[in-house]
Amino acid sequence: MTGLLDVSRCEGVLWLTLNDPESRNSLSEGMMALLGRQLAAAADDRSVRVIVLAGAGPVFCSGHNLKDITAHRSDPDRGAAYFSALFDSCAQLMMAIVQHPKPVIAEVAGLASAAGCQLVASCDLAIAADTARFCTPGVNIGLFCSTPMVALSRNIPAKHAMEMLLSGDVFDSADAQRMGLVNRVTAAEELRGTVSALAVRIASKSxxxxxxxxxxxxxxxxxxxxxxxxxxxxxxxxxxxxxxxxxxxxxxxxxxxxxxxxxx
Incomplete structure (x- = not known):
């Protein structure tokens, strides 16, 4: 375990599990830094062949922590510097996943919201449980999900992406598979076995x-x-x-x- 992140290895697969239930596995500065360090170390680690990103509890990842964002509105610049640094860090993390030399799989058992949905879209593959849910709800609170839009629009057809972004609605795992956001859907109790089998199969390749x-x-x-x-x-x-x-x-x-x- 590394603070907010559980780290384990098995058969060439590095499992990185977001484990911050108090913030619904939000992408805090600390969480993003931990993920970034693990990804960087794995790039040169010959024992790591595949990486799986998972979330502990009912939420895969809730995106950015709105309480942290609100707290910085009292900064002299009303939070502008913090907001800019936060979104830059998030963009660097998402690009690190896409540009990583090892395949990265998202294992989604619960809710993937906003930047959490962005995280799923940034992974090379995604397997969801039938309990998973997906949304980019920023429009509901006056904050369009513009950075999640980048990953989303590169993974699913434009009209599906715009429906998610403009409605802010929550979509179930069947919808996510229909849109192409996830590769397949499995029963919740079969999720770990399904992801593990796929990861190990990929790990057996050159x-x-x-x-x-x-x-x-x-x-x-x-x-x-x-x-x-x-x-x-x-x-x-x-x-x-x-x-x-x-x-x-x-x-x-x-x-x-x-x-x-x-x-x-």
Whole structure:
């Protein structure tokens, strides 16, 4: 355990569980700093192959702490410097997830609200329990969820994103799957087993190949079609010249299990 964050490892999977029930697992400065440090350390840790973000209790993550935000309205600048630093830190955390060399999976058992929904959208994969709920309710209190909008609009179709952002309504896990915010929905009692099985299965792959693929996936999405194909062709060529691709293809032809470089 690391303060507000529970940290555990199993079979190449690093489990990071938000555990601050008093604030409904809010993304406080402390929580974001802890997550950032764990992600940074995991990037160079060869024993970590997959990362899972989870939330203890009925709330996955409630987003930013409105009580902390309100407290800074008494600052000489009415909180402007604090607000700016808070949202900058949040943006850095979300980008650290997207740019991380290891796959990051969100395990969502409860409510993911505002920046908590942003956290889910920033992960590479998301598995939800049938008890999970999702919302970007800022519009209900006069604060449009503009930063959650960045991750949300890059994960689900525009009209679904705008419905969430403009209505502030709470959507269930079936809605989230229909929109594409989560990969699949499972019974609450099966959530941990489902996530663990997926994480371990991904962890069994060549981590050099997974790293190449994750980076290329996000990079090509930013490019026009022709440029995306040119970039992807270059990446495929470079990938084929790597040891794990040579080993994987040879193992497939020989009908034997591959021996990845990160396993030797």
């Amino acid at each position: 981590m050099a190949t997974v790293r190449i693929g994750k980076q290329a996936f996000y990079r090509q999405r930013e490019l026009p079609l022709a440029e995306a194909y040119a970039y992807a062709s270059k990446i495929m060529t470079e990938n084929l010249l790597q040891r794990d691709a040579e080993e994987g293809i040879a193992a497939f032809i020989a009908k034997r299990p591959p021996s990845w470089e990160n396993d030797t």
